[in-house]
Amino acid sequence: MTKSKAKADKLQDKEILTSELAAIVGKTPQWLRQLTRDGILRQVGRGKYKLGESVQAYCEHVSGGKEEDAKPRLIDYKTEHEKTKAEKALLELEQMKGNLHAAADVERLLSGLILTTKSRLLGVPSRIATECENEPADVVESIVRREIETALSSLAKYTPDKIGGELEHGSPEDG
Numbered sequence: 001m002t003k004s005k006a007k008a009d010k011l012q013d014k015e016i017l018t019s020e021l022a023a024i025v026g027k028t029p030q031w032l033r034q035l036t037r038d039g040i041l042r043q044v045g046r047g048k049y050k051l052g053e054s055v056q057a058y059c060e061h062v063s064g065g066k067e068e069d070a071k072p073r074l075i076d077y078k079t080e081h082e083k084t085k086a087e088k089a090l091l092e093l094e095q096m097k098g099n100l101h102a103a104a105d106v107e108r109l110l111s112g113l114i115l116t117t118k119s120r121l122l123g124v125p126s127r128i129a130t131e132c133e134n135e136p137a138d139v140v141e142s143i144v145r146r147e148i149e150t151a152l153s154s155l156a157k158y159t160p161d162k163i164g165g166e167l168e169h170g171s172p173e174d175g
Contacts, residue, residue, distance in 0.1 A: 012052030021049050025058050035061065113155060120151030 018029045021041075025032070032049075035041045040061045044050050063075060094100035124147040132140045 012050075014051045015044055015048045016051050016054075018047045018049070021051070021054055024051075024055065113158060116154050117151060120154070121148065124148060124151060 016024075018032055022029045022032050032041060035058070036043055041049060041054055041057055091100060095102075124144065128140075128143050128147055132143055135143070
């Protein structure tokens with residue numbers, strides 16, 4: 001039992017050549033030398049590495065780095081990127097379903113509705129001026145109410161499916 005444990009410890013501490021480590025991790029010796037220059041791997045002698053330490057350092061590098069490092073890991077960037085792509089796809093799906101609209105389309109539709117309503121309301125006095133001449137107050141009130149309701153009817157006809165398409169303003173005579 002003690003012999004096999006001692007053997008395992010020795011295997012971990014065994015010094016191997018660059019070419020042997022390259023064969024173990026499935027990369028070229030040039031790649032490992034670059035990782036050594038970058039400080040990811042550490043040589044214990046010229047072209048020699050400790051097997052256990054080097055494999056652990058390489059695995060850590062491949063997984064994106066140490067979690068306790070203050071700097072973000074590559075895997076964190078990849079995860080964030082994938083999360084962003086999923087959110088974008090979800091928004092595009094909602095837009096295709098008609099549940100989500102571009103802000104510019106909504107702004108254009110609402111601006112059109114507001115301008116149409118404003119122009120209709122501002123046109124009420126000129127349309128009813130002659131009609132209300134010498135009329136009692138209750139008749140004038142009735143005429144003004146009818147014209148204002150007509151002017152506001154475009155707001156009542158608003159439907160969200162018009163967003164992104166052509167706006168229909170109608171005419172003042174529309175009921």
